[in-house]
Amino acid sequence: MGPYQRRRPFLLAFTASLALTAVSTEAFITAHQHHDCSGEDCLICLQIETARHLLDGLVRAVAALMGFYALTVRVIVKAPVFLGPAPPTPVSLKVKFNT
Numbered sequence: 001m002g003p004y005q006r007r008r009p010f011l012l013a014f015t016a017s018l019a020l021t022a023v024s025t026e027a028f029i030t031a032h033q034h035h036d037c038s039g040e041d042c043l044i045c046l047q048i049e050t051a052r053h054l055l056d057g058l059v060r061a062v063a064a065l066m067g068f069y070a071l072t073v074r075v076i077v078k079a080p081v082f083l084g085p086a087p088p089t090p091v092s093l094k095v096k097f098n099t
């Protein structure tokens with residue numbers, strides 16, 4: 001079992017929790033959007049604002065993770081693929097050393 005496969009359940013649970021958080025936060029905002037507002041110190045408006053900040057943070061975190069993934073995994077690990085074929089080796093050239 002490789003390191004990615006060992007982390008896979010954790011990554012799936014982490015992704016599912018992020019998605020659940022985003023969906024439930026958006027549902028909260030939608031449900032309370034047209035509430036009976038008590039004015040300037042309305043606690044529901046304060047909660048909606050907090051939820052919007054949470055969603056903004058989630059979007060920025062996911063964008064940063066995607067950018068980090070694109071820069072590290074895709075470029076560094078797969079860079080030899082983009083650099084062309086591997087240089088020839090004695091094995092690839094079928095050189096015989098013991099003639």
Ligand SMILES: [Zn+2]
Nearest residue numbers: 037038042045
């Ligand atoms: Zn309000």
